[in-house]
Amino acid sequence: MATVNIQNIQKNYGAVKVIHGIDIDIADGEFVVLVGPSGCGKSTLLRMIAGLEEVSGGEIHIGSREVSNMPARDRDIAMVFQNYALYPHMTVADNMGFALKLKKVPAAEIQAKVKRAASILGLEALLDRYPKQLSGGQRQRVAMGRAIVRDPQVFLFDEPLSNLDAKLRVQMRGEIKTMHQRIGTTTVYVTHDQVEAMTMADKIVVLHGGFIEQIGAPLELYDRPANIFVAGFIGSPAMNFIDGRVEEGVFRTTKGLILPLPQAVAEKMGGRDLVYGIRPEHIRASTQGIEGRVTLVEGTGSEIFTRLDAHGEDIACLFRERFDVRFGDTVFIEIDPSKVHLFDKQTGRRI
Amino acid sequence: MATVNIQNIQKNYGAVKVIHGIDIDIADGEFVVLVGPSGCGKSTLLRMIAGLEEVSGGEIHIGSREVSNMPARDRDIAMVFQNYALYPHMTVADNMGFALKLKKVPAAEIQAKVKRAASILGLEALLDRYPKQLSGGQRQRVAMGRAIVRDPQVFLFDEPLSNLDAKLRVQMRGEIKTMHQRIGTTTVYVTHDQVEAMTMADKIVVLHGGFIEQIGAPLELYDRPANIFVAGFIGSPAMNFIDGRVEEGVFRTTKGLILPLPQAVAEKMGGRDLVYGIRPEHIRASTQGIEGRVTLVEGTGSEIFTRLDAHGEDIACLFRERFDVRFGDTVFIEIDPSKVHLFDKQTGRRI
Amino acid sequence: MSIENSVADAKQKRSKPSRLAPNYWPFVLPALLVVSAVIVFPWVFTLWMSVNSWTLGQPRTFIGFANYVRLAQDMRFWESLWHTATYTALSVVLPLFFGTLAALIFDAKFPFRGLLRGVFVMPMMATPVAVALVWTMMFHPQLGVLNYLLSFLGIGPQEWIYNQFTVIPSLVLVETWQWTPLVMLIVLGGLAAVPREPYESAEIDGANAWQKFRYLTMPMIAPFLMIAVIIRSIDAIKSFDIIYAMTQGGPGTASETINIYLYNTAFAYYDIGYGSAMAVVFFFIIIALSFVLLMVRQRANWSDMETK
């Protein structure tokens, strides 16, 4: 176990700059999730930590060692890949013991360690199987087993769940979290799924286009997103964004709809062009208030997701109450002013 | 457009029975979703309707025609495949017009129909592209276009969204639904994703191991699942099931935990071995009531999902209120007795 | 219900044409017919001739299995069998070695790769007879260019195909030269099918370059090597053009393989009956070899990766 220290890390592919000088501090035993849209550089960053990709600038420290120019095999890390990257020609046991075999650990010791890891992961019965004889979830577990067996300083995960189906994904993310709680190894976990990020992380790093948008605990990002990007990225369904300006204590959208604001804010912001953000789950159905025509209804039993056309603005709402809405109906909604986020129109920054 | 009538349909692969005599009636213009776990026979059933798979017994009627032994090409149906099955060597326009060309429809007429379909789906600008020049969502639309152009009696979909990423999946399911509302063709739609089923269907058919578990409207299944299987399958996170029996007006689990029951039920069921079902979202946090130790917390900002160990029973809860729980905390929960489902222990049937 | 009835019933059930699945036999049939037509008659003829004594220009008589008995006692046949075995073994092993090496090199990226690979593939495309004739000139012990080149390395003149001990290795040299590219192509295909990710895993697991080759590449391309072995064996055991054009089995009978002996028997001695018996035995040897190799392949297979 060790801290991981990333200082001004950069990466270019030829002339293309992919990572623009990033700093991240990871404490010993912390579970850090790198999250961001596809192509933002998550994998690249992770692979630089792993030593699979060379850094174009900056430094990486694991514990007290500077590892930026060390080959992967000397960094003492373990990595779980998206498609698991199991050795297809080795049994589960051999897969898990391979790293130890390379280190010339005695066979008996390897066996013991593999057994222990297998019992942690419930793989005992599968040790003689080949990867292709396993289900997705089992393979995933073997990949983790391979990492655990080595008892490395840092665990790296690159979207380890994205190949699993929804149910299994939920289950496996529980297992990974539980495992982390048990063995407490410093972990860097890459995903583009914000639910995974929210539910697993001690700390989330939101990447976008090779820059860090925000670093913080999950609820910090949910409650106080630093900018429109983070606000839109974190939370599902995504936050509604509506352009307009503050006039006479209320928010008037460009199309003329009036939306409520907290008192304090309304006074300060008069006359500025802003973006109004409200999460769908913070909108309540009501018998009065803002009127909208229903353009989409999706009910799952426990929730109803609707899109409304209110004065030309498209507003997504998530209702927890069961009520009967149909396509084309007219409904009224209320917005809790305390849940409103405001962003600067130009910079996208939170205000 | 036509009704689809499935009578006692069976399917064996060699000695293995995969579909065990199924009856489904589909009204003209209805949107029916076949849902069920992997391997339950959804695709097989759909492919029998399409004529890609022979029936081993029973009859299929489309409109007034018995089609059980008709080759696919004569059934006048259209099908959208999971990976779209676009013809890679044809342009979008040719892909869409292929069926008409086979029918020797005059070229001008084909062009007109393709244009119309393209405009419905917003594909006008892409007509000259080849499939590999399209994004996943666009391909999906072309596949639908190919179906629309033919103006068939029935649309069949086999997990058309499962290859798309989460965001796109949400968007495309809206588009499919909208399209159905516009052209109103009878549709059979296969998925294993219960959210898709709930949000899209007029009628859901839950399949399991080649048998029908329940047929009904989405909310019917959510509110009154016919058996444990359906209750567990519909709704996410899944319903809690707890074994026990009714004693003295309450439900006592095998491990001795006491759970509330509606008055009326409690009186009737005395002494029977039952399964107690309660959905995680129907459990409220409270300051008293059932006590549990937290074994897992997953918060997404708008919701908190926790698992509790209450008197040895594992109970999943979904709280909409924000409150601070940690692994190992002790919390109290309350169950709304009116939301409780009871099932027969032996048969699994709803009581 | 009578037995006959139920048998007929069962038959009917089995042969009930599937009405929905397209019938693919019409697609297969033409090729099957053509190929059978071209090979069935020769086989029937060969089998029949093998139990006859027939030398061209002389009357034919039925002699039962005498030809096979004669074959069993024919030292020259056993000798040719031995030549075939060594020739085949060498012609499998050497191309396999060099082909794998070449594949590993051509799998990497470097300038002019495509061009060099194209050149490398040429020998297997060149007309074997033409190739063999040019090699014959190059092998000339007194005047050949090969001995001249060897003299630069301080190696004295060799007799190549003109010496009974070096003739098979020399022929194998040509065979290797010509067929290494095929092995390279197969292995290249194997390397392309090998997943890249395990290499990164291995990198992280601490493997160095040799260990990656030893523990990952080798086992993962093993199925492809097996395919190469099978194809190469079948081709090498039947090798004709090169040997015929270069030595015709000489010096003495030092390079006379079964195929060459078969040729001599049938076309130089005109002993069709005996030659046919030899062809039959030879064919069964090939079949047996293929069969054994297929079995080995099945065993050596860690996955059916190559069948997808």
Place this chain on the structure above:
Amino acid sequence: AVDWKKFSGQTINVNLVKSPRSETLIKYLSEFESLTGIKVNAEATPEQQQRQKTVIELSTGKPSFDVVHLSYHVQKRQFEKGNWLADISGFLKDPSLTDASLTEKDFAEAGLLFAKDSKGVLRSLPFSVDYWIVYWNKELFEKKGLSYPTTFEELVNAAEKITDPSTNTYGFVARGLKNANTPVWTSFMLGYGAAPINGQGKVDAVSKEAVEAAKLYQRLMTKAAPPGVSGFNWAEAQSAFLQGKIGMWFDGVGFAPPIEDPQKSRVVGKTGYGVMPKGPAAQAAGTFGDGLGVVEASTKKEAAYLFCQWAISHDMGARLLQAGAGVPFRQSILADAKVREGVKMPGAWLDAVAGSGKISKLALPVVIPVTEFRDIYGVALTNMIGGADPATELKNATAQFEPVLARSEG
């Protein structure tokens, strides 16, 4: 006189062995066509292939040719046994088909022997005779102060003296490759007064003479021949000789022309042509020959016969000789001083031819399985080059060959 035009309009197919002789025929083919009005399709293929193909075709009874070129020393018995050649005795006697100058008497003795079957019926016309002579490099001989050998003894001595591996020079070369090498041995055997098959048609290849001849062969090929000689056919031997690195080359008389062709040879004008030296018992020139026959199955036998007759006519024979491409069997041509004048080859060559003619002896047995004979004993000889004991090798070979012979003749 011959009525050349009688079969005008017919087309005949002629199957020839590829050699300078057949090339001469093909070169002047148009003369025959305009003379007779017969259309000729002639093709010449390499010896081995031609032999295989003609036999296969003939044995099916429907050959695609009317005239066939055959090597007597290999195919005579086989063709007779198969009854594949037409009886042309009648044609020879028919003045409307045969020129008056062509009589049986004009042929050399060996030629008639070749052309008639065992019952004395004329089955073909002898085309060209091939004596084996010694080509020798005068320069190399001079260097060592040697003169052309007159006996086997001298032959060996000269060969060994000239040999000097350090300069890549060797005293003697002949065919060492299996099959091709057998005639070398049987030619030597003639000098010991023996033959591999005796008068009763029995194998007699283990006699003292046979072993002596084999020993001579072994000695020459191991002590005085270039490395790899056991794989040499005439081509390799010729290449080596042409480069001036070989003292003596023992082979057929027909290989001479390239030697005097400056585009091919470094020994132009430096080559001597010698008659086979005298052996302990006799002096004999191994003799081989080829002829042209009319195919029994042909429907145009007369036209085909006309072609054969033309091919061995005085003019064509003269051309053959003058080009050094071959030696006609007809004595009248060899005797014709005018013809001799036109010979392009050195006089020594012609002398060697004439000299050989006087001591001519058939060098290969007249049996059906000649190829097997050459193969089996050829292997034995190759083994001897590798160091094997001649007597044992010959014994083994004989044991192998006897049943083959018995099967074919029986």
Place this chain on the structure above:
Amino acid sequence: MAKRLIRRKTLDSLGLLFVAFIMVSPVILFFLWMISLSLKYEIDNGAYPPILFPENVAWSNYLKVFEENNFLLYFWNSVLVTGTATLLALVIGVPSGYGIARLKAEKSAVVIMIARMTPGLSFLIPLFLLFQWTGLIGTLWPQIIIHLVVTVPIVVWIMIGYFETTPMELEEAASIDGATPWQVFRLVALPIAKPGIVVSFILALIFSWNNFVFGIVLANRETRTLPVAVYNMLSFEQVSWGPLAAAALIVTLPVLLLTMFAQKQIVAGLTAGAVKGG
């Protein structure tokens, strides 16, 4: 540091280039020597030490090839035999590859493989007799038919591999779109397998072009193909390495050009096909 890296990478790739060049050198050497032989007079061809670049270039070797032999006719024969055999093989082999792939009829594939395993020699006499009875001898048909033994298995084998990888769903989509099985094949499966067809065409072409054994017995003066004609350049009593090499070069040249031209496709096809080829 980046510079150091780039330098290391270029060094690596130069090293590879060097090793690859070593591997290729026997090939280059051979063909160079072949060209050299074909351009020298006999006297230089037999010279020792060998001469690579002659003082007198013997273009006449090439002239001789065309003069002495009916080389143009043989070339044309080769084109006809190979072309017809290859086209026929495509016509029957491609659908058959499709059928076998769809039927998963490994057994039919084995029948076709047996054709490949049978020693070519054992075809010759029986087929010669057969063709003589049917009166086809003297035409190109015997060779065309027997070349099918070479070409059909190649085509079928490569096409099986290709069709196995084309998704079944496409064809199902087509049949739902109203296509008959034949239309499915012609309009969907076939166009998709085009690269496979090109490769199997090229390979069948090459292997048929190079075939030698069959021509020896089945061809005669009018119907001879190039490889046999080259072998026939060997004449008794006259060594002629120069013309021989020239002839050899002429035969292989089309194939070598084709290889150079289509090396990418051939490599791709062979790797895909060969992998299936066991």
